[in-house]
Amino acid sequence: MKISKTLTDIVYLKIRDDIVHAVLKPGSKLKIEPLRKRYDIGSSPIREALSRLCSDGFVAIKGQQGFSVVEMTKSDLIDVTNTRILIENEALKLSIINGNDDWESSVVAAFHRLSKIEHSSADDNNQDLEKYNKIFHDSLVSACNSNTLLKFYNVLYDQHKRYRNLAREANHIKRNLHAEHADIYEAALAKDVKAVCQANENHIRKTEEVVLNFEKDEWL
Amino acid sequence: MKISKTLTDIVYLKIRDDIVHAVLKPGSKLKIEPLRKRYDIGSSPIREALSRLCSDGFVAIKGQQGFSVVEMTKSDLIDVTNTRILIENEALKLSIINGNDDWESSVVAAFHRLSKIEHSSADDNNQDLEKYNKIFHDSLVSACNSNTLLKFYNVLYDQHKRYRNLAREANHIKRNLHAEHADIYEAALAKDVKAVCQANENHIRKTEEVVLNFEKDEWL
DNA sequence: TGTGAATTAATTTGATATAATACTTATCAT
DNA sequence: ATGATAAGTATTATATCAAATTAATTCACA
Incomplete structure (x- = not known):
C-alpha cells in the first residue's frame, strides 16, 4: 500500500x-x-x-x-487557560500513575533535548524551541491512556499557543522558561502528582498573566 | 438579512x-x-x-x-465516561458558583418538564425523553461561563449517548432514571457542589456498568 | 432612508483524475 | 500437477477541480 x-x-x-x-x-x-x-x-x-x-x-x-x-479575546484567553489546566493536569496525573520505564526515559530524553535548545542563544531557534517544547509536553502526557484527553490537549495546546506567541513578541517580563520546565520535570520524575499539577499550572498561567496586562495597543 | x-x-x-x-x-x-x-x-x-x-x-x-x-469499544467507553465526568463535573461546579436566579429557575423548569415525561408511560416517548433529558442537563451546566467546556460537554454527551442507546435496548438492570435526575437536581438547588458531582458521576457510570457487563452477543 | 439592480462571494453540483481494491492470469518452486 | 506468490488489469471509490447556482453585499438612485 x-x-x-x-x-x-x-x-x-x-x-x-x-x-x-x-x-x-x-x-x-x-x-x-x-x-x-x-x-x-x-x-x-x-x-x-x-x-x-x-x-x-x-x-x-x-x-x-x-x-x-475565531477572535482572540481576554475572556477566551481565560477560558482556554482554565480548561487547558483542567485537561492537561488530568492527563499528567494519569500519565504518572500509568507511566512505565519507557515513559520515564522518553520524558528524560525530551527534557534533555529541550534544555539544549533553551541554553543555546541562537537567534533563529524559535522554530526548534516550539518543536521541542511540544515534544516535551507530549512526552509528559503520553502515558495517560486516554485518546479523548489527548485530543482535547492538542487542540487547547495550539489555541493557547496563539496567546503565547503574542506574549513572546511583547516580551515584557523576563521569563525563565527553562526553570519552569525543570519544575515540571523534577516533579514528574518524582511521581509527585500534586507538585506536577502545580508546576504545570504556574507554567500555563504565566502567559495569561502577561497577556491580560497588555496595554490596548499591544492587543490585536 | x-x-x-x-x-x-x-x-x-x-x-x-x-x-x-x-x-x-x-x-x-x-x-x-x-x-x-x-x-x-x-x-x-x-x-x-x-x-x-x-x-x-x-x-x-x-x-x-x-x-x-468510529468503532465502539470497551476501552473507548471507559475513556468517554471518565472524560465526560471530568468535563461535566467541572461545568456543574462553575455553574453552581456563577448561577444566578435565572439559571436556578431554568433548572427548575427543565426538571419539571423532564419529570412529567418520565412519569408518563407512553411507549413512543423515547424521542421526547431524549430531548428533555438533554435540556435538563444543558440547563444545569448553562451558567458555567466557558464555551470550551460546553463544546467538549456537547461532544462527549453524544459520544456517551451511543453507549446509552445500547444499554437502553438491552435493559437488564431496572434503572430509576427519575431518581438519578432528582439526586442531581436536589443537590444543584442546594448549591452543594460535592453532592452534585457525586450524583452526576453515579448517573453517568450506570451506563458504563451495564454495558461493560454485556455478554458478547449483546455487544455490537 | 429605502429600493432594486449589479457585484461579489458562498455553496453546491457534476465531471475528471488519481489512488486503492478486487480480480485474473502468469510464473515459479516443490 | 499443485499451491503459492507475483504482476498486471479491471473495477471501484476517493479526492480534486471547474462550472453553475444561489445567497449576501454593495452601490446607485429615488
Missing part, C-alpha cells in the same frame, strides 16, 4: 499553523478565492480543511456567510 | 444523529455515493459534514481511503 497525504491534510496543517502564528489574523474573513491562490489548490480541499478547523475551534462558520478566524 | 441553513449544516446533524443512534454502524465505511443517495445531495456537503464529524470524534478518516464511523 502506498502512503499518500491528501491535499486536504496538507492545507489543514498549513492553515492551522497560519492561524496559530497569526499570519491569518483573528477575526479576519477566510474567503475561498484568496485561499485558493495562496495555497494553490481548488476550493474543495480548502473547504474541507476549514470544516475540520471549525470543530477544532480555530475557525468560525456562519451559514451562507463563509468562514472566519 | 435572510436566515438560511446550508445543506452541509443539515446533513451534518442528520449524519451525527444517525451515528449516535447506530443507524450508521460503528466501524462501517461511509462511502460517498451511498450517502449521496441516502440524503439526496451532492458530494461536497457530505464531505464537509464528514470533515467536521472527524474533528468531533464521530468519524475517522484515513488518507485516500475515505471515511468511516
Whole structure:
C-alpha cells in the first residue's frame, strides 16, 4: 500500500499553523478565492480543511456567510487557560500513575533535548524551541491512556499557543522558561502528582498573566 | 438579512444523529455515493459534514481511503465516561458558583418538564425523553461561563449517548432514571457542589456498568 | 432612508483524475 | 500437477477541480 497525504491534510496543517502564528489574523474573513491562490489548490480541499478547523475551534462558520478566524479575546484567553489546566493536569496525573520505564526515559530524553535548545542563544531557534517544547509536553502526557484527553490537549495546546506567541513578541517580563520546565520535570520524575499539577499550572498561567496586562495597543 | 441553513449544516446533524443512534454502524465505511443517495445531495456537503464529524470524534478518516464511523469499544467507553465526568463535573461546579436566579429557575423548569415525561408511560416517548433529558442537563451546566467546556460537554454527551442507546435496548438492570435526575437536581438547588458531582458521576457510570457487563452477543 | 439592480462571494453540483481494491492470469518452486 | 506468490488489469471509490447556482453585499438612485 502506498502512503499518500491528501491535499486536504496538507492545507489543514498549513492553515492551522497560519492561524496559530497569526499570519491569518483573528477575526479576519477566510474567503475561498484568496485561499485558493495562496495555497494553490481548488476550493474543495480548502473547504474541507476549514470544516475540520471549525470543530477544532480555530475557525468560525456562519451559514451562507463563509468562514472566519475565531477572535482572540481576554475572556477566551481565560477560558482556554482554565480548561487547558483542567485537561492537561488530568492527563499528567494519569500519565504518572500509568507511566512505565519507557515513559520515564522518553520524558528524560525530551527534557534533555529541550534544555539544549533553551541554553543555546541562537537567534533563529524559535522554530526548534516550539518543536521541542511540544515534544516535551507530549512526552509528559503520553502515558495517560486516554485518546479523548489527548485530543482535547492538542487542540487547547495550539489555541493557547496563539496567546503565547503574542506574549513572546511583547516580551515584557523576563521569563525563565527553562526553570519552569525543570519544575515540571523534577516533579514528574518524582511521581509527585500534586507538585506536577502545580508546576504545570504556574507554567500555563504565566502567559495569561502577561497577556491580560497588555496595554490596548499591544492587543490585536 | 435572510436566515438560511446550508445543506452541509443539515446533513451534518442528520449524519451525527444517525451515528449516535447506530443507524450508521460503528466501524462501517461511509462511502460517498451511498450517502449521496441516502440524503439526496451532492458530494461536497457530505464531505464537509464528514470533515467536521472527524474533528468531533464521530468519524475517522484515513488518507485516500475515505471515511468511516468510529468503532465502539470497551476501552473507548471507559475513556468517554471518565472524560465526560471530568468535563461535566467541572461545568456543574462553575455553574453552581456563577448561577444566578435565572439559571436556578431554568433548572427548575427543565426538571419539571423532564419529570412529567418520565412519569408518563407512553411507549413512543423515547424521542421526547431524549430531548428533555438533554435540556435538563444543558440547563444545569448553562451558567458555567466557558464555551470550551460546553463544546467538549456537547461532544462527549453524544459520544456517551451511543453507549446509552445500547444499554437502553438491552435493559437488564431496572434503572430509576427519575431518581438519578432528582439526586442531581436536589443537590444543584442546594448549591452543594460535592453532592452534585457525586450524583452526576453515579448517573453517568450506570451506563458504563451495564454495558461493560454485556455478554458478547449483546455487544455490537 | 429605502429600493432594486449589479457585484461579489458562498455553496453546491457534476465531471475528471488519481489512488486503492478486487480480480485474473502468469510464473515459479516443490 | 499443485499451491503459492507475483504482476498486471479491471473495477471501484476517493479526492480534486471547474462550472453553475444561489445567497449576501454593495452601490446607485429615488
